[in-house]
Amino acid sequence: MFKNIYYLLQISFVVFLSCSAGGDSIQEPQQIIPKNLTLNIVVSGADANNLNGDGTGKISCTASATDATSYGFKVGNEAEVKNTSGEFQYTCTYEGVNEYLVSVFAYSSTGNMISGFQKISVYVVPKTPQLVWSDEFNTDGAPDSSKWGYDIGNGCPSNCGWGNGEKEYYTNRTDNVKVENGVLKIIAKKENYEGFEYTSARLLTKGKYDFTYGRVEVRAKLPSGSGTWPAIWTLGANISEVGWPSCGEIDIMEHWGYNPGIISSATHKPSCSGGCANVKVGETTINDYSTEFHVYTLEWTETELKFLIDDTYLYSYNPAVKNSSTWPFNKPQFFILNVAMGGSWFTIDPNFTESVMEIDYIRVFQKL
Incomplete structure (x- = not known):
């Protein structure tokens, strides 16, 4: 019995060696090169x-x-x-x-x-910008409440004078703001009201409309008088979260009555927020600013802010380096229309009584 087992083991070993020897002939697949x-x-x-x-x-x-x-x-x-x-x-x-x-x-x-x-x-083919939002101010009475809200007061107690030493008290009364004869009228007045000597209005689209990029056109006739400070501008919709100037500010039009004829455009951001040395601010001279309407325009793209008046180029802001900390103009902004009275660096003419900013329309165009 043991002899038979021995012979069987020998045969199995020979078979195993035979199978192993055959494995040496397996070839790798041929590579196909296109x-x-x-x-x-x-x-x-x-x-x-x-x-x-x-x-x-x-x-x-x-x-x-x-x-x-x-x-x-x-x-x-x-x-x-x-x-x-x-x-x-x-x-x-x-x-x-x-x-x-x-x-x-x-x-x-x-x-x-x-x-x-x-x-x-x-x-x-370049796309033609389409009108995406506007107010033509064609309905007499109060401004459209679906588009406009108001800042009321003087910014007190946290930010008295709205951070600029302004002397007015903003209201939403028809004495200070109304739509009449196809134009929005913001009326700055000298009067005693709520402890202040001047009243006016400040309208804004915060929470109602904001936008990112596009062409803005505002046709307006400005107030006159030393001490008046009308502005057509925007603020970042995230101002409540990040504060100013991190939210960014775009001043489409600013005018100071003590410097008649000089119309200004500017930007404010973390790297420069007001009165920065060696920073260009767009200024031009328009002598009939308070007697004739002019179109104040902003063209806002991913890389540039361009300002125009009556389609004439005025000024652009296009920094060579942009990042999240210095370039806030890649997020939504909302509109503000106001006439301030006085500031920390200029006084009001004691003979001032009343003046009006009239706005015929405000329009936003975007490439869809």
Whole structure:
């Protein structure tokens, strides 16, 4: 019995060795490398008269390669799009003529890849800004309560004089604010009211309307008189959370009656908030500011704040370096319309009695 077991073990060992010896002949799979990669790009509408296309921005890409089973396409730094057809459509969105880098990748069944790229110039028709919000002030009476609220008082006790040493008390009375004959009237008056010698109004869209980027047009006729301080401006909608100047302030129009004819535009932000040395402030001379209407304009983009009067360029703010701590103008802002009286650096004419800022319309245009 033991002899039989011995013979069986010998036979099994021989069989095992035979199987092991056969394993040395297994070969690794052959790597397949794609080759002869081509990329053809057609810009929609491109011809001899429109070299960069018809303005739609659409491009069609076709790729082919020997031994390729799938393809990938990438425009600029965008994510790669893969498919097995070798065809890819894309719509460019940057307005005007811009250069795009289109990369293509060809993959084989074994995962090997080759790539190529092609630069193309594509024209995209600039979008026409659309009117997205406005007040035409065509209904007599109180301003539209769905669009406008009020600051009431003098800012006391926490911020008396609204931080500027102003002397007025703001109200929402028709004595100080009303819509009449197609215009909004903000009326600054000399009168004893709530312990103050002057009254006026300050309207704002906070909590009712704010916006980010676009073109603002305000057609207005300004008050006159030394001591008046009319302003058309915006504040960051997050002012309650971050405070001023971190919220950012855009002064579309400011005028000081003690300096007649000089119209100003400015910005306020963490890096510069009022009276900063070597910081440009836009100023221009308009002698009929209180007798004629003028259109005060802000063009606000991701990279620039541009100020115009009657479509004439005045001033722009476009810093070379922007970050979250110094560039607050990438978040929503709301409107403020007001006429202040007096400030910590100027006095009011003792003979002043009353003056009015009239606003024909305020409009916001955006590219949709």
